[in-house]
Amino acid sequence: MNKQVSTMRGAGNGARHDGENDFPHGHAHGVRPTMKDVASRAGVALKTVSRVVNGEPGVTQETTERVLGAIQNLGFRRNESARLLRTGRTATLGFIADSWADPDFAAVYRGLEDVVGAHGYLLYAGSTDSDAAREERLTLAMCARRVDGLIVTPAMGSHEYLVPEIEAGVATVFVMRSPATAGGDTVLTADAVLPDERAGGRAAVAHLIAQGHRRIGFLGDGHRSRQLLAGYAEAMRAAGLTADAAGLGLDASELDKDRVTAVLCADRPRTEAVLRVLGNSAGPGRMAVIGFGDFELADLVSPGLTVVSYDPTLIGRTAGELLVRRLAGDRTPPRTVEVPIRLLARGSAEFPPDGN
């Protein structure tokens, strides 16, 4: 092992001769050796260290070993942030979620992480609690760090603030909702990946009708869930039923006021609210429930229900793939991908309207 045999050409303080502890600070707290330190330790130029670290060709075996020895010795680890500054990218993406209390967003994150991690990206993440101001603050903070791309769950409100960022080259994909549904006045030219709500509404209502239900309520925000509502209306119309008479925009607390025998809930909180009302013995009694969005332990829940299920992890994966492709140079027009839904019976049996 004859490393350290050649003369050291100390870069800063002139030549040094103590072989073992050349780096002035050792492993002292809070101090990181740099390539410059490695270079002076190994008695080579900065560029040579860079070559070794990057596995570039054209370095003698002996020099390589000397450099590697110095790296080992000093505990050097390249500062990626510095490298990336010079490179012009950050290999970083930002994910803006609604709320971590909603397991769907954790699932989207999982899908994202799988895909983009394999391509060397690290993810910033943050939640907005559906607050437009928080969304803007968080997103712009990520842009200020110069993320290469953004995965945004649009909160209600305008997304105008994103336009300069997108124009500056931040690849952006919306997930879970379209920014239009989120009340955006802007027409944003960005990709989007969302569940096929309309098909979900259609399938759910068709299922209830096939079971014999005629008065079917809809619990949801008519604007935010307008695609689901459109599907609901389509299925009702197709069966010759009128939707308006059946408790459109019902509230969970007034379920018994209307004479509906079944209800479609536009989101998980509303589904849970209905289940709690129905579970209460003083409540309106039996009723068929279909909820948009599956949930944990749904199969153990009583009373039973049907869910319009979609795969949030797939949404994350798809968004990740779209983004990676954009960052690799894909300049095709923006696309909206709707991931398929399916109906799933959960918990105890369903309740047909006439107890048959």
Place this chain on the structure above:
Amino acid sequence: MNKQVSTMRGAGNGARHDGENDFPHGHAHGVRPTMKDVASRAGVALKTVSRVVNGEPGVTQETTERVLGAIQNLGFRRNESARLLRTGRTATLGFIADSWADPDFAAVYRGLEDVVGAHGYLLYAGSTDSDAAREERLTLAMCARRVDGLIVTPAMGSHEYLVPEIEAGVATVFVMRSPATAGGDTVLTADAVLPDERAGGRAAVAHLIAQGHRRIGFLGDGHRSRQLLAGYAEAMRAAGLTADAAGLGLDASELDKDRVTAVLCADRPRTEAVLRVLGNSAGPGRMAVIGFGDFELADLVSPGLTVVSYDPTLIGRTAGELLVRRLAGDRTPPRTVEVPIRLLARGSAEFPPDGN
């Protein structure tokens, strides 16, 4: 509005006279104006732009306005990554979670985000699926980006790889588990925030005993959940009961083989498995269940159970506060904080052993 009246001293290409579109690239795709661009646009030195951007004193109103005008005009946004490189910190923290499928980690993240976001930190996040190799890869990737701090859920295995990073100054706090419980051979001197498992085990078993149970099973990994197990054993001993006879390390599938009337489950997957077995009519029938860790909709679940509940968001908040304090210079010895637990009845009524 007489901005742009003074002579422009173009930094690079000599003086320019076109007031409106001085920046050569305009808002072209993928190009960001820099401070240098702003400076030449406003006809001032780089340093003056820096002063205005940072709100430093000692700049004339007129100069300030000219600079602000140029900033507005070019759509300039400071590159935080570049600023932070010079500053020596990144204002970034990294969170390593087990799995996003476990809602606890989303809750920890929420708590973290609340606290550290208020201090200007952005969070990198990633999950390991309890795989030691993935944990190491992810953590070191974050360290290579020079995160200021790390919040780590230790997977099983050694955490030796963290020692140089901690020594280099990366503030580190473990959450949910102690690295020791995760099988680490290393004695790591870092903070930790975890649920008080021991108290949880004690309270759970004392509760069951008070209800009349004598044969109480334990479902869990004796190593990973050793604190919970210790609490279990303590409570059994205190009541003069022997733990070993009661099905220690039971498997959910063989619940009926033992003559236990109650069971303590060390984690959510095991709790759910037991509920599924008990929900099955061919199963062992009624049995009191206590699960470590609360879950969504637990109150709607049947059969009923009791949970040892703790607040994962509080764990996140506490870890965040600890970290922020460390980063502000706190050099006191590492601390382990155990957050309190409590027993909660969930779902339908509990089953005392003799049906009384």
Place this chain on the structure above:
DNA sequence: CTGAAAGCGCTTACAG
């Protein structure tokens, strides 16, 4: 095969 210089986009001393 190896290295000295310039530069990524900012800030930190230091001069005028």
Place this chain on the structure above:
DNA sequence: CTGAAAGCGCTTACAG
């Protein structure tokens, strides 16, 4: 009040 130079830790051209 304002600016020219050096530097954060790397890489990119270019020379020997």
